[in-house]
Amino acid sequence: xxxxxxxxxxxxxxxxxxxxxxxxxxxxxxxxxxxxxxxxxxxxxxxxxxxxxxxxxxxxxxxxxxxxxxxxxxxxxxxxxxxxxxxxxxxxxxxxxxxxxxxxxxxxxxxxxxxxxxxxxxxxxxxxxxxxxxxxxxxxxxxxxxxxxxxxxxxxxx
Amino acid sequence: xxxxxxxxxxxxxxxxxxxxxxxxxxxxxxxxxxxxxxxxxxxxxxxxxxxxxxxxxxxxxxxxxxxxxxxxxxxxxxxxxxxxxxxxxxxxxxxxxxxxxxxxxxxxxxxxxxxxxxxxxxxxxxxxxxxxxxxxxxxxxxxxxxxxxxxxxxxxxx
DNA sequence: ATTGGACTCATACTTTCGGGTGATTTTGAC
DNA sequence: GTCAAAATCACCCGAAAGTATGAGTCCAAT
Numbered sequence: 001x002x003x004x005x006x007x008x009x010x011x012x013x014x015x016x017x018x019x020x021x022x023x024x025x026x027x028x029x030x031x032x033x034x035x036x037x038x039x040x041x042x043x044x045x046x047x048x049x050x051x052x053x054x055x056x057x058x059x060x061x062x063x064x065x066x067x068x069x070x071x072x073x074x075x076x077x078x079x080x081x082x083x084x085x086x087x088x089x090x091x092x093x094x095x096x097x098x099x100x101x102x103x104x105x106x107x108x109x110x111x112x113x114x115x116x117x118x119x120x121x122x123x124x125x126x127x128x129x130x131x132x133x134x135x136x137x138x139x140x141x142x143x144x145x146x147x148x149x150x151x152x153x154x155x156x157x158x
Numbered sequence: 159x160x161x162x163x164x165x166x167x168x169x170x171x172x173x174x175x176x177x178x179x180x181x182x183x184x185x186x187x188x189x190x191x192x193x194x195x196x197x198x199x200x201x202x203x204x205x206x207x208x209x210x211x212x213x214x215x216x217x218x219x220x221x222x223x224x225x226x227x228x229x230x231x232x233x234x235x236x237x238x239x240x241x242x243x244x245x246x247x248x249x250x251x252x253x254x255x256x257x258x259x260x261x262x263x264x265x266x267x268x269x270x271x272x273x274x275x276x277x278x279x280x281x282x283x284x285x286x287x288x289x290x291x292x293x294x295x296x297x298x299x300x301x302x303x304x305x306x307x308x309x310x311x312x313x314x315x316x
Numbered sequence: 317a318t319t320g321g322a323c324t325c326a327t328a329c330t331t332t333c334g335g336g337t338g339a340t341t342t343t344g345a346c
Numbered sequence: 347g348t349c350a351a352a353a354t355c356a357c358c359c360g361a362a363a364g365t366a367t368g369a370g371t372c373c374a375a376t
Contacts, residue, residue: 048209049209051206051208051209052212052213054210058210059213098351098353099352109303111307113333114334123353124354124356142334143333143334144303144334145267145306146269149268256321256322272364284324285323285325285326287363287364288323289323291365301332301364302363302364
């Protein structure tokens with residue numbers, strides 16, 4: 001705040017000083033040369049140019065920069081604290097679901113396709129299909145989405 | 159583009175015109191009055207002031223507005239509140255998800271097929287496909303299972 | 317009055333899913 | 347060692363899901 005004020009005062013002082021300096025220069029010119037008829041227009045022109053540029057310079061220096069604030073919202077998802085959800089052995093048994101089948105179910109619930117699950121588990125897609133088929137039978141559902149829904153509802157998945 | 163160029167040319171013309179005009183005015187003054195000894199300094203001062211303000215005006219008109227860009231990264235933590243079936247309007251807005259799309263998403267998460275969703279909402283299967291497609295785009299996912307997963311993780315669904 | 321978004325539906329096409337069937341190999345229990 | 351369950355994989359086929367594109371209606375904001 002004070003820095004800026006000082007800066008502005010400084011500019012005003014500079015402005016005054018340069019004005020005085022130029023006047024002196026002109027006075028000196030008056031002594032040295034006779035003002036010729038057509039030199040006067042040139043004279044005015046030079047002064048005009050000088051002060052125009054001075055004005056431009058002042059304006060640039062004094063103008064406040066417009067501040068544009070851009071807020072970028074960065075989404076951060078909170079990962080579930082239950083990182084490794086251990087399958088409840090008893091729950092698995094009640095449905096007769098095997099470990100491998102539960103693994104497939106788990107990856108299914110993460111939104112992976114059969115192909116992706118196969119790659120993840122180093123198996124063939126056909127195997128995943130077999131597992132998922134049996135899984136659906138045991139869960140008495142017809143689709144993977146239903147399987148996920150039922151699994152979560154019954155506590156089979158987190 | 160051409161508008162701006164024209165504007166600048168116009169300013170230059172105005173500038174030259176005013177300069178010429180002032181010179182004429184001074185010539186006229188020369189005829190009317192004898193230039194007094196001390197009037198000269200005042201004279202110069204007036205010219206200086208006029209052209210300084212002209213310069214300032216020019217600078218303001220011609221200079222691109224200074225923009226100072228401040229980028230603030232705001233981190234938004236998204237957790238999923240337990241309970242409410244009601245879609246959080248704000249959350250929907252952040253992804254640009256429409257009400258209808260959310261309905262489809264909701265029924266999806268219950269394990270319904272597109273046909274079942276269509277029947278439930280008295281719509282055509284194609285419409286459901288359109289909604290789900292747009293939904294997947296907005297959620298940046300490729301499958302319904304992923305959509306469900308992301309929706310639950312981000313609190314879009316209970 | 318025009319524009320734009322949301323919603324609706326359609327057609328055509330590709331990909332994935334799921335069912336059905338059968339087969340081989342591991343593995344653990346008896 | 348035998349035997350059953352689990353796990354692995356294959357092929358086919360129909361159904362469902364998803365993509366791409368276009369288009370018509372409605373409604374609200376300009």
